[in-house]
Amino acid sequence: MLLITIIFMIMLVVYIGITIFYIHHKIINLRSYAEKAYANIDVLLLKRAELVPQLLVLDQRESAQMKELMNALLIQQSINSKVEVHNKMHDLLKNCAVINNGHQQLMHLNAGIAHRVTIYNESVLLYNSCFKAFPYSYFMKILNLLPMAALREFS
Template identity: 35%
Template sequence: MNDMNNIIFWIFAVVMGTILVRYIVGIYNNIIFLKNNCEKAFANIDVLLKKQADLMPQLTVIAEGAMTHEKQLISELLQSREHYLSTKQLDMKVDSANQFHSHLKPVFLLAEKYPKLISQQALLALQASAKGIEDQIADRREFFNQTVTLYNTNIRLFPNLIFTILFRFNDIPLLYGQRGRETLS
């Protein structure tokens, strides 16, 4: 009888151990799946942000002559562009993209202060291109932010929080859009 109890105990222990291991692996894999979805969603935006960043040197060339008093603003825009392009980590890249967009809006609003600049066909084409890219980014930003919110919520729930601490999963920041875009139209 004692041998039978030992066998039943070990079978039960192996079954419970297997269930526990599968549960733990499932939680970890779910977190990784959500994180990868965030990275994929941002990669779709990243392509457009790089296109947008590539427009900035053209804007600088067009605007330099007419906006001699605004060199600091243009310099800040170019610095935020360089910072964005050189950043590799997702959370830092999102923060950098948010900073880049905060510098972009005032530059286009400057065109209203400089009628000579507005009349330049090249600037109008550049503005239209930047607005088109921004609209595409806005479409993808919503999906990215939903994915990030799901991931951030998931890593804060128990028992997932244990894995968050053990494997140092971090929150991913949301991507904010260019505020006041309607004045660019």
Template identity: 30%
Template sequence: MAGVVEIIFITILALILIILFVTIIIIYNNLIRLRNNIDKSWANIDVLLKQRSNEIPNLINTVKGYMKHEKQTLESLTKARSMILETEKLSRKAAVDNLITDLLKTVFAVAEDYPDLKAVENFLKLQQRITGLENELADRREFYNDSVTIYNIRIESIPDLIVAKMIHLKSVDLFKATAEDKKYIQVNF
């Protein structure tokens, strides 16, 4: 009788260990999948930032002959473009991205005062292309921040917290500019 109890005990213990092991593997795989979603969504944002940056010189070349009084805005846009291509830090990139978005809005708003410019087909195409990229960027930023939020909640919740600590996963920052980064990229008009 004692032998049967030992076998049952060992079997139950083995099943518990197997269930625990499988649970850890499932949690690990889910956390890695979430982390990969963040990396992928950041890569998508980065691609769009580069595409938008590639359009800025074309826009500046198209408008500079018409917007002679807006030279400071165009120079600021050129500087901001260089900064976003050189910056690696996420929060700083977000701050520069916000600046570029604001500068592009300024250029497009000022362009309304130049009827000859509004008639240039190349300008209209660039405006549509950049506006489309801005809309895509907004969508991708939202998806990135959603992915980060889901990931951060999971690694801070039990039982995922235990596995996250075992494999040294850390929380990820949202795509937003810090006050320090905003100050760093401030461009005077």
């Protein structure tokens, strides 16, 4: 009888130890997922912050060159000079393709940011739900963890 009681106590201690490890591991993983999602948002925002000024400069250059070429086309009288202006416009249209590619990259980055914000908010929701669920709420207090704030949806 004593042997059965000792075996039962050992199994109970092992079970409680495994449960504590599992709960701790789950809480830390949920917090880690939310932090990784936030870091992904930060990376995409930095990429967008680098891309936007470049696009602005290219847009300004293109519009200035287009105005200059249109004025030159209106002023030119000879056919040869008009052909030169049209050739320059053709080159400018190639630059427009580069700008359009940059705008597509910007739209892709914005979609990625919106997707990552959704992932972050879902991760935060799962993490914050641990503050209300037994026995996770006790571990949150023991580990002195605070709830995380969700981000507003990005559109």
